[in-house]
Amino acid sequence: MKPILLQGHERSITQIKYNREGDLLFSSAKDKKPNVWFSINGERLGTYNGHNGAVWCIDIDWETINFMSGSADNTCKIWDARTGQVKTNYETKNPVRSCGFSYSGNLAMYTTDSTLKENCYIIVRDLRLSEQDSPVHLIDVTGMKFPKITSSIWGSLEDTVITGHETGEIMLWDFRKTSSEPNYKIRPHTKQVMDLQKDKDSTCFISASKDFNSKLFDLENIKELKCFKTEKPVNSAAISPIRDHVLLGGGQEAVDAALYSKSGKFEARFFHLIFEQEFAKVRDHFGPINYVAFHPDGKSYSSAGEDGFVRVHYLDQSYFDFDIKYN
Amino acid sequence: MPIVEQSGLNWAREIDEKETEIEVNEEGYKKVIEYKTENEKKYKITNVFRVEKVRLPKSVAQRKEWKKFGDSESDAPGLNPATTIITDEVLMQFLTKKEEVEKTETPAPASVSAIKCRLCKGDHWSAKCPHKDILEAKLAAEANQKETAASASTGAYVPPSRRPGANALTTAGKKVDFGKTLNKDDFSVRVSNLPEEATETDLQELFKPFGKVTRVFLAKDKTKQVSRGFAFVTFSNKDEAQRAIWGVNDYGYNHLILKVEWSK
Numbered sequence: 001m002k003p004i005l006l007q008g009h010e011r012s013i014t015q016i017k018y019n020r021e022g023d024l025l026f027s028s029a030k031d032k033k034p035n036v037w038f039s040i041n042g043e044r045l046g047t048y049n050g051h052n053g054a055v056w057c058i059d060i061d062w063e064t065i066n067f068m069s070g071s072a073d074n075t076c077k078i079w080d081a082r083t084g085q086v087k088t089n090y091e092t093k094n095p096v097r098s099c100g101f102s103y104s105g106n107l108a109m110y111t112t113d114s115t116l117k118e119n120c121y122i123i124v125r126d127l128r129l130s131e132q133d134s135p136v137h138l139i140d141v142t143g144m145k146f147p148k149i150t151s152s153i154w155g156s157l158e159d160t161v162i163t164g165h166e167t168g169e170i171m172l173w174d175f176r177k178t179s180s181e182p183n184y185k186i187r188p189h190t191k192q193v194m195d196l197q198k199d200k201d202s203t204c205f206i207s208a209s210k211d212f213n214s215k216l217f218d219l220e221n222i223k224e225l226k227c228f229k230t231e232k233p234v235n236s237a238a239i240s241p242i243r244d245h246v247l248l249g250g251g252q253e254a255v256d257a258a259l260y261s262k263s264g265k266f267e268a269r270f271f272h273l274i275f276e277q278e279f280a281k282v283r284d285h286f287g288p289i290n291y292v293a294f295h296p297d298g299k300s301y302s303s304a305g306e307d308g309f310v311r312v313h314y315l316d317q318s319y320f321d322f323d324i325k326y327n
Numbered sequence: 328m329p330i331v332e333q334s335g336l337n338w339a340r341e342i343d344e345k346e347t348e349i350e351v352n353e354e355g356y357k358k359v360i361e362y363k364t365e366n367e368k369k370y371k372i373t374n375v376f377r378v379e380k381v382r383l384p385k386s387v388a389q390r391k392e393w394k395k396f397g398d399s400e401s402d403a404p405g406l407n408p409a410t411t412i413i414t415d416e417v418l419m420q421f422l423t424k425k426e427e428v429e430k431t432e433t434p435a436p437a438s439v440s441a442i443k444c445r446l447c448k449g450d451h452w453s454a455k456c457p458h459k460d461i462l463e464a465k466l467a468a469e470a471n472q473k474e475t476a477a478s479a480s481t482g483a484y485v486p487p488s489r490r491p492g493a494n495a496l497t498t499a500g501k502k503v504d505f506g507k508t509l510n511k512d513d514f515s516v517r518v519s520n521l522p523e524e525a526t527e528t529d530l531q532e533l534f535k536p537f538g539k540v541t542r543v544f545l546a547k548d549k550t551k552q553v554s555r556g557f558a559f560v561t562f563s564n565k566d567e568a569q570r571a572i573w574g575v576n577d578y579g580y581n582h583l584i585l586k587v588e589w590s591k
Contacts, residue, residue: 001419005412008398023387033398038391042411047397064390084396270419284417311414319419321528 003284004042006310008035013304014056015291019064022296024081026067027310028055034069036081039295039302042312048084050077057098061105066127068108070096076110078127088131093118098152098163107136109161114141114148122149122161122173139173139180146171146182153196153205156219164193164207172222184222188215194234194250195291200241208237214248216273228271228278236291242298244273249303251288268292268303268313272324279324284311355379356550377550514568515542515561517590522581525554534560537574538567559590 009029016027018039028034033047034055053073060067060081067081072095078088092112099110106127114120119142123135141149141163151164160183161173168189171182189209198205204225208214210233216226228237234250248269267281268289285305292303304310350358361372383391395402399410445453447462456462518530527543534540542561545554562568568589576587 002416003414005414006410007412008410021384021387023383023390037411041406042413043406044395044399044402044410045393046395046399049397064386082390082393082396267420278422280419280421282417282419284414313417316419317527318421321531322421 001314001316003311003313006035006037006042006044006312007308008037008044008047008310009033009308011054012306012308013290013310014054015058016293016302016304016310017058017060018293018295018302019060020062020296021064024060024064025293025302025310025312026058026060027304028058028069029308030054032071032073034058034067036067037310037312039300039312046084048077048079050079050086051075053095056096057100057110059100061101062103063105066101066105068099068101068110070099070110072096076108078108088127090123090125090131092121092123094120097148097150100152100154102154102158104158107158109152109154111141111149111152111163119143120146120148122152122163124161124175137175144181150192151194151196153198156202162196162205162219162222164196164209166192168193168209168211170196170207170217170222186222186224188217188224189213191233195236197236197238197293199239200296204239206237206239206246208234208248208250210234214246214271216246226273226276228276230269230278233288235289238292238294238301239273240294240298241296246271246273247292247294247301249289249292251306253288253306268301275324277324280319280322282313285309351378514563514565515559515590516568516572516587517557517559518575519557519586519588520583521545521554521556521558521585522583523553523556525558525581527558530558530560533575533580534562534571537562537571539563 006027008027009031011030013027013029016025018025022039024045025037025039026034027037032051032053032055033049034051035047036045037043038045048067048069051069051071051073053071055069055071057070058068064081066087067079068076069079070076074092074095076090076092076096076099077086079085080087090110094112094115096110097113099108101108107124108127109122109124112118112121112123119140122137122139122141124137126133126136147166147169149163150166153162154160155162155172159174159176161175163171163173165171167187168191169185169187170193172184174183177183189207189211191210193207193209195208196205198219203219204216205219206214206216212230212233214228214230214234214237215224216228217224228246228248230248230250232251233253234248236249238247240247248271267283268285269278270280271278285303285307287306289303289305292301294301300312300314302310302312347362348360350360352358355378357376357378359374359376361374363370363372399407442450442452444451444456447456447458453459525545527545530543530545531540539562540560541563543558545558546556547553548555560571562571572587572589575585578585
């Protein structure tokens, strides 16, 4: 396969996401402008100009109408995906670390970092209300003595949110409950949870952690189902929508190079979802991979790295012919 | 992946727009010939595109018409070489097969008496041989005798590479090297006279009965993606490859007689 290299960012990539049909690929980096690309040929459709700091998280709604981005400039912006104009600008007191649209696209959830002065919050806004209205849900995470949130996704329907924390906890919050304590709280990882991604039909989700592991959980009760072990920090994990495969991306940061004996680049690694066995790898990034995403048709995937490039890979026939022998 | 029309050369088009020729042939290939003049030299640029029709959801088709915005606002339709680059071929490396082979083969020699004394052929290191002193001296004397006898018997010039001592060394060395290279490539067979519609999976099926097929390479036409009539099939050991040659050579496959031989 000949990957398409997307060179739209000046700094390391933080997140990439496909829209529902997979024709558009959104990317954000530590520079100020999220980009959108046609995934078929890598043509850049546009950039969303307006942030004034690193963009940590992005999301696109079901119909590709609204695009959301959370940034270190203490704002979470909702954009018109088509024109790149800001529709709504939610001010926060801290950098926005993770964000996501609900299934309907009417609710926008984002989480903020905790600092010395300010607490870490989970905030849910209704896009049908105005900017000044108070949030639909507001949970003070630091107030409950929980570590800060580093990644988050919507759970089933629009009732729950799943968060991954700095010290390896994963929690499920149910908004239907009157008390704001999390419904489930586990600590499957020993280090920071870098990424959470749902599978196609929202029955399970996968976590990626700096403790070298990636784990698969049930979406309803966050029960641990599978564990994928590597020997490098895992920055991102994605589940194939068509096959029982899992894709992991990661690698050690340059800062940590002295801490581990093994160096070198981290490949995009393919694991079998059920057997937890690694069966293939693709090495092409220079430096660690920060985010991986499967195309919704499962025939291509994209990886984005610390090197600032996004690579769109159309998988070869050999990948589809490959099958693990069962006997 | 469909090749989408590139128009990164739009500046060339502006100069000589009239001289662009477009041909579309029956197989769905579009040929675009452009002429441009640069430094008073005229260049002819021929691009061949494969035209593919794809059914898309309505929403996707609509999004294709979206105007570019932000930093891409001034980009022409098509790829902008500043932001999009088609990179070199990258291969997906499959692991399980290799690892399985390593796992099954490596422990075997380590388990049973891998240690063999060079002197008395006993089950211990040569350095720790109880008969070391006696045997070593004996062997050395024997070797010396042979050498002198050989060189003395003919009297003619013997090149260093042919001399008995050297000979033993080189053959031994060669044997070792040979064994190493054999591990990788030398169990492949070349299959030729394949039908055009043969695929890699067909070959897998065909050669599976003879042993573990570690790799199949089917030469394909660059544009049409059909078989060019030959392929290389790699087995995990020599016997299997040899059996495959005996088994499939002259085998009738889809009205063609296959030819299978050792690949060189």
